Amino acid sequence: xxxxxxxxxxxxxxxxxxxxxxxxxxxxxxxxxxxxxxxxxxxxxxxxxxxxxxxxxxxxxxxxxxxxxxxxxxxxxxxxxxxxxxxxxxxxxxxxxxxxxxxxxxxxxxxxxxxxxxxxxxxxxxxxxxxxxxxxxxxxxxxxxxxxxxxxxxxxxxxxxxxxxxxxxxxxxxxxxxxxxxxxxxxxxxxxxxxxxxxxxxxxxxxxxxxxxxxxxxxxxxxxxxxxxxxxxxxxxxxxxxxxxxxxxxxxxxxxxxxxxxxxxxxxxxxxxxxxxxxxxxxxxxxxxxxxxxxxxxxxxxxxxxxxxxxxxxxxxxxxxxxxxxxxxxxxxxxxxxxxxxxxxxxxxxxxxxxxxxxxxxxxxxxxxxxxxxxxxxxxx
Amino acid sequence: xxxxxxxxxxxxxxxxxxxxxxxxxxxxxxxxxxxxxxxxxxxxxxxxxxxxxxxxxxxxxxxxxxxxxxxxxxxxxxxxxxxxxxxxxxxxxxxxxxxxxxxxxxxxxxxxxxxxxxxxxxxxxxxxxxxxxxxxxxxxxxxxxxxxxxxxxxxxxxxxxxxxxxxxxxxxxxxxxxxxxxxxxxxxxxxxxxxxxxxxxxxxxxxxxxxxxxxxxxxxxxxxxxxxxxxxxxxxxxxxxxxxxxxxxxxxxxxxxxxxxxxxxxxxxxxxxxxxxxxxxxxxxxxxxxxxxxxxxxxxxxxxxxxxxxxxxxxxxxxxxxxxxxxxxxxxxxxxxxxxxxxxxxxxxxxxxxxxxxxxxxxxxxxxxxxxxxxxxxxxxxxxxxxxxxxxxxxxxxxxxxxxxxxxxxxxxxxxxxxxxxxxxxxxxxxxxxxxxxxxxxxxxxxxxxxxxxxxxxxxxxxxxxxxxxxxxxxxxxxxxxxx
Numbered sequence: 001x002x003x004x005x006x007x008x009x010x011x012x013x014x015x016x017x018x019x020x021x022x023x024x025x026x027x028x029x030x031x032x033x034x035x036x037x038x039x040x041x042x043x044x045x046x047x048x049x050x051x052x053x054x055x056x057x058x059x060x061x062x063x064x065x066x067x068x069x070x071x072x073x074x075x076x077x078x079x080x081x082x083x084x085x086x087x088x089x090x091x092x093x094x095x096x097x098x099x100x101x102x103x104x105x106x107x108x109x110x111x112x113x114x115x116x117x118x119x120x121x122x123x124x125x126x127x128x129x130x131x132x133x134x135x136x137x138x139x140x141x142x143x144x145x146x147x148x149x150x151x152x153x154x155x156x157x158x159x160x161x162x163x164x165x166x167x168x169x170x171x172x173x174x175x176x177x178x179x180x181x182x183x184x185x186x187x188x189x190x191x192x193x194x195x196x197x198x199x200x201x202x203x204x205x206x207x208x209x210x211x212x213x214x215x216x217x218x219x220x221x222x223x224x225x226x227x228x229x230x231x232x233x234x235x236x237x238x239x240x241x242x243x244x245x246x247x248x249x250x251x252x253x254x255x256x257x258x259x260x261x262x263x264x265x266x267x268x269x270x271x272x273x274x275x276x277x278x279x280x281x282x283x284x285x286x287x288x289x290x291x292x293x294x295x296x297x298x299x300x301x302x303x304x305x306x307x308x309x310x311x312x313x314x315x316x317x318x319x320x321x322x323x324x325x326x327x328x329x330x331x332x333x334x335x336x337x338x339x340x341x342x343x344x345x346x347x348x349x350x351x352x353x354x355x356x357x358x359x360x361x362x363x364x365x366x367x368x369x370x371x372x373x374x375x376x377x378x379x380x381x
Numbered sequence: 382x383x384x385x386x387x388x389x390x391x392x393x394x395x396x397x398x399x400x401x402x403x404x405x406x407x408x409x410x411x412x413x414x415x416x417x418x419x420x421x422x423x424x425x426x427x428x429x430x431x432x433x434x435x436x437x438x439x440x441x442x443x444x445x446x447x448x449x450x451x452x453x454x455x456x457x458x459x460x461x462x463x464x465x466x467x468x469x470x471x472x473x474x475x476x477x478x479x480x481x482x483x484x485x486x487x488x489x490x491x492x493x494x495x496x497x498x499x500x501x502x503x504x505x506x507x508x509x510x511x512x513x514x515x516x517x518x519x520x521x522x523x524x525x526x527x528x529x530x531x532x533x534x535x536x537x538x539x540x541x542x543x544x545x546x547x548x549x550x551x552x553x554x555x556x557x558x559x560x561x562x563x564x565x566x567x568x569x570x571x572x573x574x575x576x577x578x579x580x581x582x583x584x585x586x587x588x589x590x591x592x593x594x595x596x597x598x599x600x601x602x603x604x605x606x607x608x609x610x611x612x613x614x615x616x617x618x619x620x621x622x623x624x625x626x627x628x629x630x631x632x633x634x635x636x637x638x639x640x641x642x643x644x645x646x647x648x649x650x651x652x653x654x655x656x657x658x659x660x661x662x663x664x665x666x667x668x669x670x671x672x673x674x675x676x677x678x679x680x681x682x683x684x685x686x687x688x689x690x691x692x693x694x695x696x697x698x699x700x701x702x703x704x705x706x707x708x709x710x711x712x713x714x715x716x717x718x719x720x721x722x723x724x725x726x727x728x729x730x731x732x733x734x735x736x737x738x739x740x741x742x743x744x745x746x747x748x749x750x751x752x753x754x755x756x757x758x759x760x761x762x763x764x765x766x767x768x769x770x771x772x773x774x775x776x777x778x779x780x781x782x783x784x785x786x787x788x789x790x791x792x793x794x795x796x797x798x799x800x801x802x803x804x805x806x807x808x809x810x811x812x813x814x815x816x817x818x819x820x821x822x823x824x825x826x827x828x829x830x831x832x833x834x835x836x837x838x839x840x841x842x843x844x845x846x847x848x849x850x851x852x853x854x855x856x857x858x859x860x861x862x863x864x865x
Binding site for chain 1: 788
């Protein structure tokens, strides 16, 4: 200790006696040093306490999770023949005995019920829903949805969505066009599930953008839910919200809705290039011969990405009416146009490959290489 | 003479003081910005269930481009790892950059490759492509191997871009360990930002001493060797603090060469990677950014704090020195090539903030530190130093540096907490005390060597020998690997 004494004395002297006599920059340095040392000590204490709390929380969570998990695991053994009231009477008092006033216990119980509900159908799912209501956890979800904080709202919406609390659909619809993109998406996803009669009503009023990411999530929900009644999405293709149009086009594409053909063709004149491109892709997939002429007419004024999509669509339709047009594209300066046109010819019925071989004999070495590429089935187009 | 020394010493002290204060102020601002960005990201992504969208057909298509040069020891395992990523629409393009060993033959044999009639569209200049190969086995249909003449990493990536058939390109180092959900996380910003995202990058972490099984990271450990351990702290600071803050400002100048996702069309429009610089990763981002400004298009370059890529850090001082030397030369080259950006308001944040920051605080900082130390030693030898004042000045920098590193560790703790073992945390905190004394002087030295080499016209990439995965039998008898 005697070794450190002179150092401590020196530091004390600097800060208590000599400080006013130092030049301004040295005084500033001393203040910064003092600030940093205090900050480092505080950070160390904070990090250590955080780890200790984390450890405690984890062990507490582990204990309660195992307990609740065991209780709920017994629920899944029942089937349709078992009496619902009897089972509820058996489990409810036990779950009620849990110290639900402790936030972590309540949180674990909700999470576990949600997880079980997600993974089971039939009787177990029904029992879990009933217990959820009987324990007044649905009320808690409802309160969460009304909370000012958007993160809490999302939690509430998620709980309602998973537990299929249909009565909350009316509370949720107002958030389907909220300024907050995350809340908006959660609300839209939940509304689809909670409002079986009119799951897509939110699309009528959507002013805010449905981001590509959200379209992806909604697409997954809509296409995987077997119980969902799928409407004709052409209904929204005249929406002033481009993102609504885009989402509907993706769904028309997935569900192959031929009744949307006319509306999709109308979109060839849309101001948004992405929508035009998607519309052409659908025209190709639905093999809408009626749209071929229209696509040919607009072709020459389009950017490269639309041109290649048109060539692709004509290839898919393969009516044969535009085979000369496709063959003439090989004189283009652009590699992508050439390749896409050649792929389109290849797709044109059974004679496609023969036609390519015919072109091969009369064309340049560069084009021959592209034809070889197109004819090589090991390379995906 | 005495007055001159007094004047010089005062001037020297003041200059160092004000420079240090400005650097420190910039760091404090970056800390706040980074905290805001991290918090926003964590909140936003805590609701995302990536499992639900693993097989979505609506994700943008991605080509993974991985140049390979003399990688025969690990190439099979590396490719296998890349082929098992969780993503619906992607292809893996391995570019054999004229390897002198058996890299190509090993791939050819193991994946049963055969040459296909691929007509390459040379949209970007690159060395001759000898052939494009696909696997005969349907299970490896995602794999394409490009065999080309040696031209360096940039040239290999350009060849890969010419062969790529997807919208986005993920440029990676083939020996990196990529997290399974990395593609989904990196692609997400492209689908959710208001403005077009042109590039995105994730946090690169150090894999030394970590356990790896079948090309996947199974256990995170603190490196046993002290030099990678210093780099762990350095990477945490750079990625979680620096890059997140610049992402907030939309002023990022660099996406790590180890892993970065780019919009292919824009990369092609700007001419691809420049093979004349050794800082090709930074130079490409700068060129893409300036292209977008020149086109008057609004855009974003995004960084995400998830640890998506694990790389083996040099454990040897000599190799580490070569790497840092190259980084310095790369920075100088990029700054020089784009010197017209300096405080140029036409380029917004890029010209007014990012470029000057890199100029003054990234390139100039080690030079000024080196000059400062040299002058300090000279004055000390001549007996013209106020030891007390100098010691206070040095202590300020030292304690600030520890505080900065500790905040970075706190960020790591509050975000992804990769080092869960208590002992690893203690080691990391201890490293914060040692780094300014034992490691930082080396980084200044290497940076100075980089400056000198640059001005002498030395262009070597520098051989980056890696130790690779060492097999270790564990108690259960399986064979996990440890990156030594």
